[in-house]
């Protein structure tokens with residue numbers, strides 16, 4: 001068991017280390033600074049990368065079964081320390097117990113499943129004369145950069161495949177939620193050889209140093225689309241491999257044959273899970289005009305029963321916004337709706353004097369298609385409801401965005417649901433369900449929602465180089481040659 005005292009240290013070359021400068025962590029439900037964590041220097045990043053490069057020489061050649069076993073052991077360590085990790089996650093991120101449980105136990109389960117995956121050599125050709133195989137060789141050192149909404153799960157989505165495929169990794173959590181990841185680094189010190197998994201913490205500059213670092217071969221990044229573009233530019237210097245998991249503006253399309261009462265909880269949690277700080281949240285709901293009023297009213301009724309508060313309180317359903325800049329950003333969207341005279345079907349009034357960064361569930365009643373609240377990603381609990389009548393038109397509106405992360409379609413007419421779903425330009429399209437993920441299911445974005453994917457064998461492959469080896473079996477056998 002790891003010491004869950006309030007001391008937070010980085011893991012570099014298998015050891016816990018501090019830094020000469022410290023940053024503060026805030027509890028978003030109280031706005032109080034409750035912990036300090038290291039602000040890594042550039043030299044400390046160099047040390048982490050150097051130790052990962054050194055470890056790579058051994059780790060990349062370790063038997064697959066050993067690497068799989070180590071990843072499974074990380075999952076077991078997370079499960080053993082789940083209570084402490086969940087409490088810490090709620091404190092630093094704000095999410096209530098149910099969300100913390102989903103993320104921490106999900107991370108443990110993810111390790112167990114990714115540990116079963118592998119990429120065997122592909123036999124391309126085998127004749128008496130020639131043999132051609134393609135191997136999936138590890139890249140070297142991966143830099144994992146994560147956001148503040150699901151800090152543990154999104155780190156595991158990078159750590160587990162990187163290690164199974166024989167890479168070493170340096171992870172940098174968001175400065176808003178570094179603590180669980182730092183503890184994860186400590187937990188893994190007794191599981192992995194020094195240097196295989198390093199955790200460094202600090203501000204955004206640390207991320208920039210990583211993307212430009214010549215000793216890092218790949219960046220696995222989850223975050224904002226605009227940051228992803230910076231990452232891509234900077235990674236070009238040594239042609240780092242990239243997986244970019246970026247923003248979304250996921251549409252949900254509701255057909256006229258739904259049961260509004262049955263649909264309301266699905267739509268609500270699809271949109272407001274994790275307080276809507278979720279790349280894959282429903283961010284626009286297109287409701288057929290025949291059922292628009294009924295679905296809107298059922299959503300309002302359901303939302304009225306939701307309790308917002310400190311995630312540490314047992315009866316809280318939705319916690320606070322995770323950080324002050326994000327709180328200000330969501331306020332801006334609410335102000336923009338008010339200034340433009342859009343109608344709030346619910347919410348729209350923020351108590352600026354509240355103890356934490358709380359925002360009420362806010363529903364905007366049929367704003368214009370080109371309004372900011374429809375066209376942009378607010379990443380907070382404000383959701384536009386829109387009307388549609390023509391199928392072709394609603395598909396065009398749903399796809400009319402720079403994003404293409406997820407989408408959902410809801411209706412009893414399965415044929416119509418599938419017909420519409422198949423025309424939506426998004427990495428994941430859910431039909432009559434939402435937010436079903438799996439370690440065996442490729443997850444990634446189209447358009448400006450990302451490049452590449454995580455999870456499944458496709459995701460695993462992104463941590464490897466194709467390594468084609470051909471053998472001419474007859475060369476040298478015939479004396480005449």
Ligand code: NAD
Pocket residue numbers: 145146147148149150172173174175203204206207208211222223224225227228230231244245246247248278279280377379405445449450
């Ligand atoms: P962000 O882009 O601000 O930060 C993400 C990470 O990048 C942080 O660790 C940050 O310190 C680091 N960073 C910042 N500037 C950097 C730079 N120039 N170079 C390298 N690293 C840098 O994102 P955020 O606010 O933490 O997260 C919210 C965003 O993440 C939303 O847009 C959301 O949709 C997206 N997101 C996407 C997915 C997905 O899988 N597609 C999942 C979760 C969140």
